[in-house]
Amino acid sequence: MLRYALRRCAVGVGLAWVVLTLIFLSLHAVPGDPAEVILSGEGAGAVTQEAVAQVRAELGLDRPLGVQYLQYLGGVLTGDLGTSFTDRAPVTEHLADRLPATASIVLVAAVIGISAGIVIGSWAGRGGRVADAVVGIGTGLGVSVPVYVLGSLLVLVFALTLRALPAGGYRAFADDPAGHLERLILPSLAVAVAFACVVARMTRSAVVETARQDWVRTGRAVGMTRAGVFRVHVLRNALAPVVTVSGLEIGTLLGSTVLVERIFNWPGTGSLLVDAVAQRDYPVVQGIVLAVAVAFIALNIVVDLVYGVLDPRVVHR
Numbered sequence: 001m002l003r004y005a006l007r008r009c010a011v012g013v014g015l016a017w018v019v020l021t022l023i024f025l026s027l028h029a030v031p032g033d034p035a036e037v038i039l040s041g042e043g044a045g046a047v048t049q050e051a052v053a054q055v056r057a058e059l060g061l062d063r064p065l066g067v068q069y070l071q072y073l074g075g076v077l078t079g080d081l082g083t084s085f086t087d088r089a090p091v092t093e094h095l096a097d098r099l100p101a102t103a104s105i106v107l108v109a110a111v112i113g114i115s116a117g118i119v120i121g122s123w124a125g126r127g128g129r130v131a132d133a134v135v136g137i138g139t140g141l142g143v144s145v146p147v148y149v150l151g152s153l154l155v156l157v158f159a160l161t162l163r164a165l166p167a168g169g170y171r172a173f174a175d176d177p178a179g180h181l182e183r184l185i186l187p188s189l190a191v192a193v194a195f196a197c198v199v200a201r202m203t204r205s206a207v208v209e210t211a212r213q214d215w216v217r218t219g220r221a222v223g224m225t226r227a228g229v230f231r232v233h234v235l236r237n238a239l240a241p242v243v244t245v246s247g248l249e250i251g252t253l254l255g256s257t258v259l260v261e262r263i264f265n266w267p268g269t270g271s272l273l274v275d276a277v278a279q280r281d282y283p284v285v286q287g288i289v290l291a292v293a294v295a296f297i298a299l300n301i302v303v304d305l306v307y308g309v310l311d312p313r314v315v316h317r
């Protein structure tokens with residue numbers, strides 16, 4: 001198991017390096033000069049070539065691309081993600097300010113989505129044709145509705161019509177725990193619905209497939225109750241593919257937060273990323289994408305290890 005974990009970690013490090021390289025090269029290939037954007041935003045009047053050259057030199061953009069890449073790679077290895085072009089603040093400070101807000105949405109949405117998806121999918125898999133049809137229609141609708149439409153509907157119903165929850169805004173958990181949790185409900189639900197539907201569909205398919213296996217019939221034949229057979233023999237074996245899909249879908253959650261944070265005025269990494277792209281703030285964009293990629297890779301390593309626990313045959317491949 002240890003060798004399997006080390007092998008997965010080595011692959012994760014390689015993937016992180018690939019992401020870092022691709023995002024670096026992609027940003028420098030995008031049309032637009034960050035120096036011109038900065039001078040335009042500062043209201044410097046007519047942007048002269050001399051002023052642009054001076055700003056490029058200050059930002060280090062006048063150096064060869066290979067030199068910039070090696071400097072950035074060396075900084076990442078030492079924990080330095082660079083300095084923002086717009087406010088000259090370290091990128092790590094921006095991430096420290098914004099990541100907890102995004103992580104809170106993803107964490108709550110993941111808990112809701114996995115819990116609800118497993119319960120609903122299990123009910124569909126063993127509840128008969130009616131339950132299967134109801135869940136099939138419901139999950140189809142849940143997956144089809146875009147997250148920004150669902151978020152707007154939640155604001156309309158729960159905030160503007162029922163006035164049960166705030167329409168948006170953010171309060172730090174340390175300052176106001178109740179206010180933070182109250183404002184966290186709607187954005188987490190907006191992200192969790194599609195996730196729960198995907199998990200429910202996978203759980204339903206896995207439960208139906210596992211219930212047809214010989215060992216399930218054997219359990220019933222030796223006198224085990226239906227609930228006991230489902231808990232011991234069906235659900236445990238059905239969870240392996242569900243765990244894999246859940247790990248992959250959490251990456252979708254990270255992407256969905258970009259729109260949700262805009263709708264609910266939530267100061268997370270998604271809104272910061274949109275602003276940084278518009279301002280050609282290379283270090284901030286690179287830092288956010290790299291942080292999200294590392295989090296996603298680490299999560300999938302954990303998922304692989306959990307999968308190995310559920311199905312020990314995977315470890316020995």
